Amino acid sequence: MPCLLQIETSTRERLDEAYRLQWLGEVAAIEESLRHIEGKKEQADRLRRQAESGPAGLG
Template sequence: MLRLDLAQEPRLLEIEFNTRDRLGEAQRMQWLGEVAGLQESLRHIAVKKQQAERLQAQAGQGENGASSLS
């Protein structure tokens, strides 16, 4: 399994935006197989975004914990 790099979060948001744009086109063109695939991609992107949020929260807790030790 690949580890999520928080520095790449802007790229993840860009991928999500592009996927949503492609999904809109696929829906307009009634490309049902493409719609299904893009919807699945968006589900995976949502999971990655949740992972990023958890990692950011953990990093923030770590920073707060470290500063309280000083």
């Protein structure tokens, strides 16, 4: 998860720069990347919760 957070921070910085420079195509691509990063964070969180709760059906 720390790596994903670092990637997200860097991507948001790139988004700010793209907005500042009015690179609208780049803005759209970076926003799409951020949506994918958010999905990966949610997936990582789900896997972490599953690992913490142990194997399904054994509780």
